[in-house]
Amino acid sequence: MENPQRNSPLVRDLTRAFSHFNRHNVFLKKNLKETLTFFREIRQNHSNACSSTPAALDTGQLSCISLPRHEEDYLQNVVGSAPYILILGQDCSARYQLLNCLLGERLLPLGSEVGGACGPEGGACRRRKLCFTHGRQTRLSLALPGQYELVHQLAAHCGRWDTVPCEDLEIQECEDPAQRLAELEVTLHHALLQEVKIMVLPCRGVQPVEEALEDCKRGILPIILYAVSKDALSAEQVSDLQKVRETLPFPVCFVRAPSGPSEPGALHRQLLSLELIGAAAGSCACGAPAQTQSILGESLERLQRVLGPFTRQLLQSQQVEAATLLNAVHCRYLDLFINQAFDMQxxxxxxxxxxxxxxxxxxxxxxxxxxxxxxxxxxxxxxxxxxxxxxxxxxxxxxxxxxxxxxxxxxxxxxxxxxxxxxxxxxxxxxxxxxxxxxxxxxxxxxxxxxxxxxxxxxxxxxxxxxxxxxxxxxxxxxxxxxxxxxxxxxxxxxxxxxxxxxxxxxxxxxxxxxxxxxxxxxxxxxxxxxxxxxxxxRTEDLWLRVRKDHAPRLARLSLESRSLRDILLHGKPKMGRELGRGQYGVVYLCDSWGGRHPCALKSVVPPDDKHWNDLALEFHYTRSLPKHNRLVNLHGSVIDHSYSGGSSIAVLLIMERLHRDLYTGLKAGLSLKERLQIALDVVEGIRFLHSQGLLHRDIKLKNVLLDRQNRAKITDLGFCKPEAMISGSIVGTPIHMAPELFTGKYDNSVDVYAFGILFWYLCSGSVKLPEAFEKCSSKDQLWTNVKKGSRPERLPTFDEECWQLMEACWNRDPSQRPLLGIVQPSLQSIMDRLCNNSDQKSGNLEDSN
Incomplete structure (x- = not known):
């Protein structure tokens, strides 16, 4: 019974849509299960904290973390619902035509093969409800809905058949009540049926539509198709459609399957007047698909152009809404943990x-x-x-x-x-x-x-x-x-x-x-x-440690997974272009466009262990939570690639704004004095904004400052960026730019001021050459030792006095003596005004050293 039409474009399109839905549903279900487990553990671990910890810390909030009941019920319903294609119609002939079109083969009899025609209201029809499922072998059986298979001799059991025998489709007069209620289950080895079940409902004379849909109320996500063979719907059919809408509040795809000549546009006008279909809808400004509306496909030949997008949008909208809700829950409680950490610190x-x-x-x-x-x-x-x-x-x-x-x-x-x-x-x-x-x-x-x-x-x-x-x-x-x-x-x-x-x-x-x-x-x-x-x-310190080391990182990882699922549902997997650069923790690729934004840069990170997973997840949360700022590189979204390196590892793809080059490359190519001082101002502005949001960058360096084509700077790579209350004392950063107190594990946002002082030295020198004090160090350990002893970059002859004083102040050994960035910024502006307003006369005060 193999048929080339089984691999038709419509079958491939629908199979791919349902396959994506089922695969994403596995991840969504897993994320929800882990979220509920995490919340339950938090409640159990902190159930006694409410009575022992003062209200000032409000640790009672930790013992009350949970999904609201209505949100949990909704999410459980989405992840627990299996997709179904429900086929309704004006008569059996139209429904059977639509079914054969979906499966790409003539499985059900048509025309004179069907036997007696359905009456105006289906009163003369005795054909059963049909259910098509996947199996390795083709077989037919009678089964009570949702219960068990009946022992019954069918005509299909007596020999080969190309189409389902008409005798097996019809309810026989002599059958007992149980067999009259039974549905005919058709098992096929078909690609589409591997992903979704198909149900063909009977005429209303055999079973009222509300009874036929009773088993479809729970645990399924229906794709409702209505086959139309005439130019207009009768009053009874309109009434049935209203009952369908009340029972299953989902859109309907009407499909023309005419049995004879038809009047163009008549059916469309009736459906519009009855508000059974609506105008076409696109996507909202945030990228989420608009609510799927009922539509009309004018012919079976062009069904793919209508049914494919209709199915994808309906499946996508369900999962996007669930993933968005789950991610909002993650972010809400993650922010609670971070705020609790601030209060406890x-x-x-x-x-x-x-x-x-x-x-x-x-x-x-x-x-x-x-x-x-x-x-x-x-x-x-x-x-x-x-x-x-x-x-x-x-x-x-x-x-x-x-x-x-x-x-x-x-x-x-x-x-x-x-x-x-x-x-x-x-x-x-x-x-x-x-x-x-x-x-x-x-x-x-x-x-x-x-x-x-x-x-x-x-x-x-x-x-x-x-x-x-x-x-x-x-x-x-x-x-x-x-x-x-x-x-x-x-x-x-x-x-x-x-x-x-x-x-x-x-x-x-x-x-x-x-x-x-x-x-x-x-x-x-x-x-x-x-x-x-x-x-x-x-007790507070113990709880603070658990929040920083366990609670927040675990929830951040769940948040990254739910947000990444939403992003891939909306925009798909980004396509990697050529490699742009490599860092300690990832590779950056070119990405032409993603999610309507172009050009983009794609940072691929393969976390080797849970610690790196957690750090990456927290970085993503902090970065995504930041308001957009002109001096920070925008993060567009994330996708978790489970097929990275042929499926041997899992990669996190961070899609971000692409700029022209980094500061290291810019200095090598040569930048004017005015451009370098403007870059310094841009970097200070970016760091000040991070500090105003309670974040420390901890890795300000040449490679983490990107330049646009006008050589304006933006800070990137917030991999070490954390709120001060979430810092665990780990030693992070790039050795040359690391303040001495970083080695003690006790520090504040003044470490970014120190790092800026080193960066400003490079900007003033106009070169990427290492300072002599650092170049002499043969190892990282020796460099750290010298920095802790007070070793700093040397003053170059071309340095302006005010610039040198600002550098020295920024890298002061005592963090409390370093200037606030609110003081550094106007000082830089004053230097720029003084040195650049009359650059022809005064640029000699600060020449390039290379």
């Missing part, structure tokens, strides 16, 4: 410093308050001033004398006011001194040093006794008029009768007692706080 650095700062400031406060206690004698004036202020508290409205009861009330209020004023005067001094400690977020205990004079204190008793004696000495023949002068005189006489030494001694004694008590309580609280923080910081 900040906590590890800042908390010990704040504790030490608090201890120092409390010591200073304690000393200053003790000094106040030694000058407390001045509080006698405070007492007198306080009493003067109270003169308007008790006054008769008309100034008339008051009774003895009023005088006693006056004395009591004078007493209360003096105590309040004394306490407030001292407390105000203390409060102004300890406010910054009270505001410190790290303190859990108040620093209580307020002085309170109780009624039983010796100073208070002595003070009131003096007031009583003064008042008792007054002759009470006529009660005095309680005036301001009287109250002032009573209070002044009482205070003057006190011993200033006794008053100061008593106040100082109480003050020191309270101060020592508060100092000891504070020290105890701080010790307790330090003990608690010590244990917490150990």
């Amino acid at each position: 900040r906590d590890l650095q800042i908390t010990p410093r704040r504790l030490e700062y608090t201890r120092e400031k409390e010591g200073e406060l304690f000393s200053s308050l003790m000094a106040i206690a030694n000058r407390i004698e001045s509080n006698r004036e405070i007492c007198l001033t306080s009493v003067c202020v109270c003169s308007d508290i008790i006054m008769s409205s008309n100034g008339e004398p008051v009774s003895s009861k009023d005088i006693k009330m006056c004395i009591s209020q004078i007493q209360d006011l003096i105590v309040v004023q004394l306490n407030q005067a001292v407390a105000n001094k203390l409060t102004s001194s300890v406010d910054y400690l009270r505001e410190s977020f790290i303190l859990n205990a108040a620093y209580n040093v307020e002085v309170t004079f109780h009624s039983g204190s010796s100073v208070t008793r002595l003070f009131w006794e003096q007031i009583k004696q003064i008042i008792h000495r007054i002759t009470w023949v006529n009660p005095p008029s309680v005036s301001a002068e009287w109250k002032r005189k009573v209070a002044q006489d009482a205070i003057e009768s006190l011993s200033a030494a006794k008053l100061a001694k008593s106040i100082c004694s109480q003050f020191r007692t309270r101060l020592n008590s508060s100092h000891e309580a504070f020290a105890a609280s701080l010790r307790q706080l330090e003990e608690g923080h010590t244990g917490r910081l150990e």
Whole structure:
């Protein structure tokens, strides 16, 4: 039964489309499974962290990482759905014509061979549902949908056949109910059936369309074809199509399979008016395919031109949407890990410093308050001033004398006011001194040093006794008029009768007692706080290590895989051109165009182990997450090539913007002074942007600066680029450009300033020749040793003084003494303005040395 038409363009096109879908679905399913496993492990590992780690670190987020239920259900449905071609139609003849066209051979009978014609609504038709699957041998059988095969003698079992016997297609009158519901399963060794199953639905008189589609609701991705043999659809057929749309919300490809003359355009107009087909749709601006719409193919002869793109777009849109969603989940939680790493690093650095700062400031406060206690004698004036202020508290409205009861009330209020004023005067001094400690977020205990004079204190008793004696000495023949002068005189006489030494001694004694008590309580609280923080910081450091070493790299790799799958679905695999260059970790090729961008450069990297895989994945995430910037080379996308080197290894293909040449080549060819200074400005601008995004480049060098045709620079190769919080202390970079502290594993973004200083030396020299100090080194280890000892490039005679000073500042041994790039940039601009505005007169200050 071999037929050359089995290898028709339509069969090849459909086979290729379904093969790509199934192959990509394997990777998508694997990625989703590994993602769910990773999330489950994270939740299990950090389920106890919520109760033991303070909310400031928010580690509870790590124990709650998961896919939202609706997203997981959607992704599981996509990766678990098998593709099916569902063939519906106006009658059996049209459906059978379409099936034969798809398989490229006359497998089902047509015309008079079919037997009785279908009625207007299919009422006279008794033909079964058909299911075509792949097998090594051709055979027919009856089977209940989704259950088991029935033992039944078929006409096809009795001898050879070219087309399926009509008797086997029809339901016999004598068959029992189970056999009447059975579908005819046709097994063929066919290329298309290796990738997809085909189901031909029966007429509505045999089985209503909603019942026929019941088994298609779950676990399949349908390509719905509707064969049309007439110029118009009947009302019943339109109703059936509405039910199909409700059951399976997928587009439909209508195919004309006319049995006689037809009116051109009539069917198209009806389908448009019923909104069963739509206008053609392209791709959106982001490159993702637009939603697939129902279409009409006007003839079977040209079916490939319609059905091929329709099938590819439908299959592609499903997987692109799933891969995009999965990648968004990866990026969301990867950013969470990176932000957590920043928070944990900040906590590890800042908390010990704040504790030490608090201890120092409390010591200073304690000393200053003790000094106040030694000058407390001045509080006698405070007492007198306080009493003067109270003169308007008790006054008769008309100034008339008051009774003895009023005088006693006056004395009591004078007493209360003096105590309040004394306490407030001292407390105000203390409060102004300890406010910054009270505001410190790290303190859990108040620093209580307020002085309170109780009624039983010796100073208070002595003070009131003096007031009583003064008042008792007054002759009470006529009660005095309680005036301001009287109250002032009573209070002044009482205070003057006190011993200033006794008053100061008593106040100082109480003050020191309270101060020592508060100092000891504070020290105890701080010790307790330090003990608690010590244990917490150990747990934080352990979690920080796991985030940097395990969690983020694993998730970054999953993110790279999901993004690469999306890119290859949208744009296909890029074609490698000639080799442009080689680096330590990959080969760069020319790529004419990819994803609508041209020309491109293609960096092929074969990670030798998991560490390199993880580093590459993190590089891709950081680079792709960066906003576009004129001083950074754009990364267009990535593709994972599983067939690299004949399938012996897996390569990651990074597709990026292609520029004219690198700075090393540019310097060898010769660049003017103005061009070199502009390149320096461009590089500083690019590094500043990376730092503003929290990233360190760590490998600024001549080969990693690319030039366009106008010799404007862009930074490339972010292979060592990482956020400071994600740096694990590894020694990376190019030896000549590496700052000394890189060898210790503890460094910050000032290493990029150092590297720029070395790069600026080359720019000022106008040559790629090594500095003498580095050229003399016979090995990398000797070079590193000399750099750590302070070896730096020499000053060339042609160097401008300001340029040399800038270089020296940038490669300063002390990272804290290196200038900020925000200072370097205007300095460079000033140098450029000075040296290049009148280049004819001043270019001699900086000539090429080669």
